[in-house]
Amino acid sequence: MAASEIIPFNQPFTIGNELAYMQDAVQRGKISGDGFYTKQCQFFLQNRYGFKKALLTTSCTDALEMAAILAEIQPGDEVILPAFTFVSTANAFVLRGARPVFADVDPLTLNLDVAKLESLISEKTKIIVPVHYAGISCDMDQLLEIAKAKNLLVVEDAAQALDAKYKGRPLGSLGNLAAFSFHETKNVMCGEGGALAVNDANFLERAEIIREKGTNRAAFFRGEAAKYDWLDVGSSFLPSDLNAAYLLAQLENLETIQQQRLKLWNTYYKELKPLADAGKLQLPFVPDYATNNAGLFYLLCRTPEKRTALLAHLKAQGIMAVFHYLPLHESPYYLKHYPKVSLPVTENAARRLVRLPFYFNLTENQQSRILEAIRKFYT
Secondary structure, eight states: OOGGGOBOSOOOOOOSSHHHHHHHHHHTTOOSTTOHHHHHHHHHHHHHHOOSEEEEESOHHHHHHHHHHHTTOOTTOEEEEESSSOHHHHHHHHTTTOEEEEEOBOTTTOSBOGGGSGGGOOTTEEEEOOBOGGGOOOOHHHHHHHHHHTTOEEEEEOTTOTTOEETTEETTSSSSEEEEEOOTTSSSOOSSOEEEEEOOGGGHHHHHHHHBTTBOHHHHHTTSSSSOOBOSOOOBOOOOHHHHHHHHHHHHTHHHHHHHHHHHHHHHHHHHHHHHHTTSEEOOOOOTTBOOOOOOOEEEESSHHHHHHHHHHHHHTTBOOBOOOOOGGGSHHHHHHSOOOOOHHHHHHHTTEEEOOOOTTOOHHHHHHHHHHHHHHHO
């Protein structure tokens, strides 16, 4: 099959002034961290979503690692999170010595099952990390209530959740801290990038210091300190201003991007609903409390064997669909260090899930080809 006929799983894109802004960043004479475009992106995120502070990072992983440092995670602390997530969600806290305590997920949303949360809390629990899978909000009211009653921090993993809401409130604004991703597979992108949203005033000053290698260099450059010193632990979490320049152009076109992604998402859903109604597959579920930001599109096959066959069928048609997370509680690393646990909903869903090609410039013809291939498989 010719390469031109292959439909990739993802495709980066430009929509506005990405290249012009990158050129402008060079002409401004500063392409390292915290330049003009970095600040513009941070202002955009703070103004649109109401974060007390937004700090661009080199990745969502880095934002999560900053959250772990801010939370002063110590060896032996426990962090509750779903096992159905990317490894960074766990790694950020494991790096500081924490033990990951994995929760099962809700079978409809694939988000952390809040009904099972309290049974996982111990004297060592320090943080709850809800993951808003596919940009659909976790059920946050009960989770926040439990966290407040137990004096626990909440760090939202909002990697896929930019511009999504829970009961009218932007995701990433509900927890003490939140991490976003601007990886090339996300709604808006800059290749590799992320952001830490700080909603707890107690973390505002320290977050900036940790991001600047543990120094008060940012305050120094603003004229707020006579010199900059090593004040805390930290690392170089700042992205290049070239990445930020690319990202700003995408943020400026967020409405257009979201409209197109929702159009693609709704087409997938509408066209596959007859197969779901016939019991052949399961489609994503959007609860009443959540909005859909079209973060990704997935379906659940009836059995793991059917999933394997569908992926092979699509690949033979030149369609690069993929499975998603391998449950972290079944990973070699986890089993090497911790006793085996059973999370039946996570295990079942992970073995049946298929992610379909989904990106801004996916054409109508390409989407029609994907849908026709799925229908053909099921008939």
